[in-house]
Structure formats: C-alpha cells, structure tokens
Amino acid sequence: xxxxxxxxxxxxxxxxxxxxxxxxxxxxxxxxxxxxxxxxxxxxxxxxxxxxxxxxxxxxxxxxxxxxxxxxxxxxxxxxxxxxxxxxxxxxxxxxxxxxxxxxxxxxxxxxxxxxxxxxxxxxxxxxxxxxxxxxxxxxxxxxxxxxxxxxxxxxxxxxxxxxxxxxxxxxxxxxxxxxxxxxxxxxxxxxxxxxxxxxxxxxxxxxxxxxxxxxxxxxxxxxxxxxxxxxxxxxxxxxxxxxxxxxxxxxxxxxxxxxxxxxxxxxxxxxxxxxxxxxxxxxxxxxxxxxxxxxxxxxxxxxxxxxxxxxxxxxxxxxxxxxxxxxxxxxxxxxxxxxxxxxxxxxxxxxxxxxxxxxxxxxxxxxxxxxxxxxxxxxxxxxxxxxxxxxxxxxxxxxxxxx
Amino acid sequence: xxxxxxxxxxxxxxxxxxxxxxxxxxxxxxxxxxxxxxxxxxxxxxxxxxxxxxxxxxxxxxxxxxxxxxxxxxxxxxxxxxxxxxxxxxxxxxxxxxxxxxxxxxxxxxxxxxxxxxxxxxxxxxxxxxxxxxxxxxxxxxxxxxxxxxxxxxxxxxxxxxxxxxxxxxxxxxxxxxxxxxxxxxxxxxxxxxxxxxxxxxxxxxxxxxxxxxxxxxxxxxxxxxxxxxxxxxxxxxxxxxxxxxxxxxxxxxxxxxxxxxxxxxxxxxxxxxxxxxxxxxxxxxxxxxxxxxxxxxxxxxxxxxxxxxxxxxxxxxxxxxxxxxxxxxxxxxxxxxxxxxxxxxxxxxxxxxxxxxxxxxxxxxxxxxxxxxxxxxxxxxxxxxxxxxxxxxxxxxxxxxxx
Numbered sequence: 001x002x003x004x005x006x007x008x009x010x011x012x013x014x015x016x017x018x019x020x021x022x023x024x025x026x027x028x029x030x031x032x033x034x035x036x037x038x039x040x041x042x043x044x045x046x047x048x049x050x051x052x053x054x055x056x057x058x059x060x061x062x063x064x065x066x067x068x069x070x071x072x073x074x075x076x077x078x079x080x081x082x083x084x085x086x087x088x089x090x091x092x093x094x095x096x097x098x099x100x101x102x103x104x105x106x107x108x109x110x111x112x113x114x115x116x117x118x119x120x121x122x123x124x125x126x127x128x129x130x131x132x133x134x135x136x137x138x139x140x141x142x143x144x145x146x147x148x149x150x151x152x153x154x155x156x157x158x159x160x161x162x163x164x165x166x167x168x169x170x171x172x173x174x175x176x177x178x179x180x181x182x183x184x185x186x187x188x189x190x191x192x193x194x195x196x197x198x199x200x201x202x203x204x205x206x207x208x209x210x211x212x213x214x215x216x217x218x219x220x221x222x223x224x225x226x227x228x229x230x231x232x233x234x235x236x237x238x239x240x241x242x243x244x245x246x247x248x249x250x251x252x253x254x255x256x257x258x259x260x261x262x263x264x265x266x267x268x269x270x271x272x273x274x275x276x277x278x279x280x281x282x283x284x285x286x287x288x289x290x291x292x293x294x295x296x297x298x299x300x301x302x303x304x305x306x307x308x309x310x311x312x313x314x315x316x317x318x319x320x321x322x323x324x325x326x327x328x329x330x331x332x333x334x335x336x337x338x339x340x341x342x343x344x345x346x347x348x349x350x351x352x353x354x355x356x357x358x359x360x361x362x363x364x365x366x367x368x369x370x371x372x373x374x375x376x377x378x379x380x381x382x383x384x385x386x387x388x389x390x391x392x393x394x395x396x397x398x399x400x401x402x403x404x
Numbered sequence: 405x406x407x408x409x410x411x412x413x414x415x416x417x418x419x420x421x422x423x424x425x426x427x428x429x430x431x432x433x434x435x436x437x438x439x440x441x442x443x444x445x446x447x448x449x450x451x452x453x454x455x456x457x458x459x460x461x462x463x464x465x466x467x468x469x470x471x472x473x474x475x476x477x478x479x480x481x482x483x484x485x486x487x488x489x490x491x492x493x494x495x496x497x498x499x500x501x502x503x504x505x506x507x508x509x510x511x512x513x514x515x516x517x518x519x520x521x522x523x524x525x526x527x528x529x530x531x532x533x534x535x536x537x538x539x540x541x542x543x544x545x546x547x548x549x550x551x552x553x554x555x556x557x558x559x560x561x562x563x564x565x566x567x568x569x570x571x572x573x574x575x576x577x578x579x580x581x582x583x584x585x586x587x588x589x590x591x592x593x594x595x596x597x598x599x600x601x602x603x604x605x606x607x608x609x610x611x612x613x614x615x616x617x618x619x620x621x622x623x624x625x626x627x628x629x630x631x632x633x634x635x636x637x638x639x640x641x642x643x644x645x646x647x648x649x650x651x652x653x654x655x656x657x658x659x660x661x662x663x664x665x666x667x668x669x670x671x672x673x674x675x676x677x678x679x680x681x682x683x684x685x686x687x688x689x690x691x692x693x694x695x696x697x698x699x700x701x702x703x704x705x706x707x708x709x710x711x712x713x714x715x716x717x718x719x720x721x722x723x724x725x726x727x728x729x730x731x732x733x734x735x736x737x738x739x740x741x742x743x744x745x746x747x748x749x750x751x752x753x754x755x756x757x758x759x760x761x762x763x764x765x766x767x768x769x770x771x772x773x774x775x776x777x778x779x780x781x782x783x784x785x786x787x788x789x790x791x792x793x794x795x796x797x798x799x800x801x802x803x804x805x806x807x808x
Contacts, residue, residue: 001614001668003520003521005523006672010671010672049471053471062460064457067452067457069424103680104679106678107679107680114410121407135678139676249471252471252472254476262405265405271413272544274510274539275510275514275680276511276679277507279682279683279686280657280658281656281685281689282683
C-alpha cells in the first residue's frame with residue numbers, strides 16, 4: 001500500500017538521531033545514573049533553561065484569537081517581532097512580508113528544497129557539514145547534496161573550492177540550483193567574514209545559484225567575533241534560515257524562520273508553510289520572548305556562558321593532548337583525533353567511535369557523519385549541563401591520556 | 405530560481421481561504437463594527453473557548469524537557485494520552501505506537517498523499533467534499549482527487565457509487581490508491597453507520613484500496629446519533645485522521661493525528677513527521693487537556709451547545725423557507741438554495757454567492773467549492789459566536805424572505 005516514492009525514501013535512522021536516542025535511554029545523572037551515557041553528540045545548548053524559562057513563563061497566556069485560524073505562514077504579530085529582531089542583526093529594516101515561519105529549520109530546509117530544486121537537482125554544501133542536511137533536503141524532496149570538500153587541518157572555504165565542486169557536479173549532469181552555507185559553521189565552529197560572503201554572492205550571481213545561508217547559530221558568538229550575516233545584503237539572491245533551537249536552547253519548540261527578498265520564492269514558501277504551521281500558542285510565547293525587555297540580557301548571559309564553557313573545555317582538551325580547531329561561534333568543537341586512529345581510514349574512525357561509546361560511555365560524532373573528506377575528526381558539543389559535561393570530559397581525557 | 409514543480413503548484417488561494425481572510429479584515433462586531441461581515445464560511449466551532457480555556461490554562465507550565473529534542477512524531481506521553489482517548493471511542497485498545505502527531509490534519513493528509521500515492525495516482529472522495537482536500541493532497545504531493553458524485557437531494561453514499569467512480573478513474577488510466585471518506589461528513593452533516601462502513605472496507609479490500617477515514621468531527625454528534633468509527637475495525641486497511649481543530653475548537657494549535665494498524669505505513673508517517681513536528685509546549689498542554697478529569701464534562705457541554713444551536717438555526721431557516729439537510733454531526737449545514745437561483749447553473753450559484761456576500765455582508769460557501777455535482781447548494785457553519793450568528797441569520801432570512 002506504500003507508494004514507490006515512499007519506498008525509495010524509507011530511511012535508516014540518520015546516524016546522529018540514532019546516537020541521540022541510544023543516549024536518551026540511559027543518560028548520565030550524577031546521582032541517579034552515574035554510569036549512564038554522556039551525550040556530546042546532540043547539538044543542543046543545555047546551559048540556558050534557567051534563564052530562558054522566566055522569559056517564556058511571562059508569555060504563556062491562553063487567548064481566544066490563538067485558538068482560531070490565523071495566517072499559516074506565521075501570525076502578523078510574530079513575524080513583526082521577528083523582523084524587528086532580525087533587522088537589528090541585519091543593520092537594515094527587514095519586512096515581515098519576507099518572513100515565513102514553519103516547523104523548525106528542518107521544515108524550512110525541506111520547503112526550500114521543494115521550492116528551488118526538481119528531483120535530481122543538486123545543492124552544494126561545504127564539507128564537513130551537518131549530516132541532517134542530506135536528510136532534510138533529500139529524504140522526501142529528492143534533492144542531492146554535493147559536497148564542496150575542504151582540506152584539513154584548516155578546512156577553509158574559498159570560492160575556488162565552490163567553483164571546482166560546481167564544475168564537478170555539472171560534469172555529472174546535475175543541475176546546481178543552490179549553495180548551502182552555514183555560519184557559524186557546524187561542525188567546524190568557523191564564522192564567515194564580510195569579504196568571503198561578498199565573493200560567494202558574486203560567484204553565485206554569475207552562476208545563477210541561489211545561496212541558502214543557514215545562520216541557526218547567529219547569536220552564539222565567541223568574544224571578539226563578528227558574524228557577517230547574509231541578511232545584510234539586500235541585493236543578494238539569498239535565503240536566510242534561522243530558528244529558536246540553538247541560540248535560545250528551544251529545540252523542542254520546533255520553530256524555524258525563512259527570510260528572503262525574492263518575493264517569488266517567499267510566495268512559494270508561504271504557500272507550503274500551510275503544511276508546516278506552528279501552534280499559535282507557541283507563536284504567542286515566542287513573540288513575548290522576542291519583545292521582552294530582558295532579551296538582550298539573556299543573549300549576553302548566553303554568550304558569557306558559552307565563552308566560559310568553551311575556554312574551560314578547550315584548555316582541558318589541550319592539556320590532555322587532544323588537538324582541536326579554534327571555535328568562533330556555535331556550540332560544537334571539531335576535535336583532531338587523527339593520531340589516535342590505528343590507521344587513516346573511515347573504518348578505523350568508526351571503530352574509535354564505537355570504542356569511545358562502549359568503553360567510556362561517551363557519544364562524540366565521527367567526521368564521516370559530516371561527509372568529512374579525511375578520517376579522524378570528531379565533533380563534540382560543549383554545551384551540555386555542567387555535571388554531565390565535566391564527567392564526559394573526564395572520561396574522554398582519561399582515555400586519551402592513557403593512549404599516549 | 406523557482407523549481408519546475410513549484411511553478412506547477414503556485415496556487416491561487418483556495419476559495420474558502422480567500423473568503424475567510426476577506427471576512428477577517430472587516431469582521432462583524434455588535435458594538436465596534438455592526439456592519440462588518442458575518443463569516444458562516446469558515447468551519448470553526450467558536451462556542452467553546454470559555455470552556456476549553458480553563459482546561460488549557462491548568463497545563464501551561466514550561467518544563468525543561470520540553471525545551472529539548474523529543475520524538476518528532478509526538479512525545480511518548482502525548483501519544484499515550486491520545487491512545488487512551490481514542491481507545492474509548494474505538495472500543496478496543498489502541499497502541500501509542502500506531503499514532504503519528506503532526507501539524508494539523510492538513511499536514512497529516514499531505515503526508516498520507518506522499519506515503520500512499522505516486523504523482524498522477526488518484527484518491528476517490530465522495531462529493532460534495534471539503535475543498536481543502538484538493539489542496540492538501542494535491543498541491544505539493546501531486547495526487548488528484550477523483551469525485552464519487554452523489555445525487556441530490558439526499559447525497560447518499562453507496563458502494564455502488566464508489567465502484568462506479570473507481571471504474572471511471574481506472575478507465576482514464578489513473579491508479580486508484582485510496583478512498584477518502586469523512587464522517588461526520590463536511591459539508592453534508594451525515595454520519596456513516598456500521599453497515600455502510602463494513603461494506604466500504606470489504607469493497608476496498610477486494611480492490612486493494614486504502615481507506616482514509618477523516619473523523620475530525622468525531623465527537624461533534626447531535627443527540628441520539630452513533631458514529632461508527634473506522635478505529636473500531638482492527639482488520640481494515642485504514643488510516644484514521646483526527647485532530648484538535650474542530651471538537652475542541654483549537655484550529656490555531658495545528659495538531660493533527662494519524663492512526664493506523666499498518667506498521668509499514670506508520671513507519672513512513674513517523675519518518676516524515678520529522679518535517680511537521682508539533683511544539684513540545686503545545687504537546688504538553690494538550691496532554692494535560694486529554695487527561696484532565698473535566699474533559700468528559702467539556703465534551704458533554706460542547707455537544708449540548710451544538711445541539712441547542714443546531715435546533716435554533718434549523719428552525720429559523722425552516723421558518724424562512726430555506727430548506728436544508730438534517731445534520732447528524734459536525735458544525736455545518738447544507739442549505740438547498742436551488743429555487744433561489746435565476747437558472748440552474750454554477751454561474752448563477754456564484755452570482756448568488758457574490759450577491760449575498762456584497763449585499764448581506766454574509767459569507768456562506770457555494771457548493772462549487774465542494775465539487776457538488778448540482779448547483780444551488782451552500783454550506784453554512786452554525787457555530788459562530790452568538791451575536792454574529794444571530795446577526796448573520798437575521799440578514800440571511802431577511803434576504804430570502806424578500807425573495808419569495
């Protein structure tokens with residue numbers, strides 16, 4: 001009774017999802033379950049609830065208009081609050097008419113894949129990249145991601161690398177419809193600067209490629225880092241993806257945002273948002289959050305905690321001889337475990353992952369889950385609750401100290 | 405930059421949506437806007453908020469687990485509460501494993517269209533039917549609805565009519581993958597009985613057709629009416645669609661439910677729910693609502709008000725010489741305005757609609773928006789707030805009294 005297309009995309013659970021639920025069934029708790037798993041694998045900021053909860057609790061009233069139909073791409077008041085919030089970041093006034101609200105950044109990405117690509121078209125993505133992208137853009141919408149492979153140890157993005165990947169994909173007969181960039185970058189922790197962004201837009205315009213700028217970690221910046229947001233450029237052919245999962249620690253609320261100045265694309269996004277509409281109850285609460293006078297203080301606290309935790313984690317890893325890239329933004333670190341592999345292969349990387357998972361009962365994510373072109377790199381999310389973070393770090397550093 | 409497929413489904417706004425927002429911009433209010441539109445066109449029960457709100461307000465706590473990732477096809481606790489609630493209706497124990505939660509019944513229907521049909525396949529639907537079905541199943545998933553045309557004045561569904569439509573569709577080369585039934589039926593107000601349901605399942609099994617039973621109005625029953633739910637039959641190849649929009653008056657919460665005993669289908673639905681996940685905040689609140697000891701009293705009040713309003717409306721229409729079908733369930737009535745048409749054509753039906761809209765400033769929905777095979781029938785939602793309902797009914801009966 002299942003359609004041919006559904007049989008094609010009946011998926012194996014994505015790696016990160018499987019690891020997440022394996023940890024969730026037997027989670028470390030200092031008192032209740034001291035031998036449980038520490039999950040450094042799921043990218044969530046779990047250091048925010050005590051500060052975000054009071055801002056949410058002020059805005060939980062149940063009002064009659066919220067019980068009834070509203071615009072399904074987001075209520076006007078919510079889109080206005082989002083537009084004001086994003087305008088401050090953009091440095092220009094964004095219209096609420098360019099905004100589409102839908103169920104999570106994953107929903108937004110799937111909608112974009114339908115809107116921009118036909119089945120068999122490709123979207124370029126600098127690799128390593130967040131592996132959920134394959135799922136979000138490909139599962140049902142049928143678009144393939146084509147990696148722009150970046151070289152270790154810096155994994156620096158350049159327009160040359162993008163152009164090379166475009167040529168490769170076109171040689172294989174694929175239509176290259178979009179380039180998906182992500183800044184702050186997951187898993188690398190890089191933040192793109194203005195000049196790189198400008199070069200990317202110029203290249204994309206020449207090649208008629210739409211740029212999808214996933215800026216889901218836009219507020220999660222380390223001290224002194226300036227994020228060049230794609231929202232700033234009113235002439236670029238770009239979609240900006242944002243949401244509440246990361247900077248606000250509200251993954252469970254499943255609220256994603258799309259902004260573009262391309263009104264044809266916005267129309268398609270707002271039409272399909274019909275199937276991905278967000279509960280008015282949650283729209284009401286998040287409107288209140290965005291307009292709460294304490295929002296700036298919340299974001300400052302978020303960044304202060306992020307920075308403190310990052311420095312402590314980086315120091316502990318360095319002291320134990322675990323190299324890692326410098327983080328400019330986001331909540332994950334990219335660890336260089338190449339010299340702990342028994343051989344430089346993805347099989348050995350997987351074996352190391354399994355060994356850490358079973359003997360340390362710690363989940364960190366292997367680079368192969370991110371299409372990393374070279375084996376031996378791992379992603380660690382450093383924003384777990386304090387007790388779990390300390391315990392996991394102790395287990396990891398103990399293990400790797402023993403290796404040397 | 406837009407894909408071919410998106411260009412194909414860039415839609416005109418569906419008729420009912422357009423009429424809804426036309427009314428929303430200039431809505432009747434007894435004090436503030438006595439000349440505004442009365443919207444009998446949107447199918448919402450607006451007689452419930454005072455009773456449902458207290459049950460929601462008891463369950464609005466913001467808790468830490470709800471901020472984080474959970475199962476994206478619905479949290480376990482929510483699916484358990486739904487399973488208990490639906491089990492009472494089914495008369496058998498339903499497993500939470502068979503349940504998928506997603507953004508509204510529209511989201512569920514779109515997911516089903518992807519899961520059951522390939523582009524160009526057809527789903528049968530007894531007509532007149534809710535016109536949103538064309539949009540939900542067709543817009544992005546590309547499935548066509550094939551009407552099972554029913555004859556006035558009773559519009560009685562039979563397996564013969566279904567078989568006739570199946571043959572017609574197959575003669576045109578369409579694969580008939582599913583039959584979409586709706587009981588209580590919108591717009592007719594019929595409730596299907598056990599024997600009809602049994603005959604439908606037997607026919608569908610013989611023809612390898614999946615039955616989609618949209619039971620979104622399942623609790624909205626008039627006195628003495630028994631609803632034969634498709635949940636009751638554990639051997640049927642059936643999907644049951646439910647949600648909180650109608651029986652609870654919570655369209656703005658956008659929560660739809662799918663239940664099936666077909667585990668292959670459930671797997672596909674739960675996979676794609678990833679893109680249609682409901683905010684944990686709203687899942688928490690609705691879990692509380694379903695488990696609240698006052699829920700049965702709320703449903704009794706809902707039915708008592710529904711019945712009182714229906715009787716008053718039916719009496720007023722009858723006294724003014726406006727014929728209408730007897731309602732067994734749901735919140736809409738099917739009016740027979742055939743003898744008010746200047747000629748028996750859909751153009752004249754449309755002209756009558758426009759005249760009522762502009763001169764009475766009342767929106768009722770013409771049968772052509774429901775694929776009604778005969779012109780002159782209109783749908784009226786009778787569960788508007790009291791003041792608007794009285795005003796709209798006065799305007800309508802005044803107009804038609806003047807016609808005779």
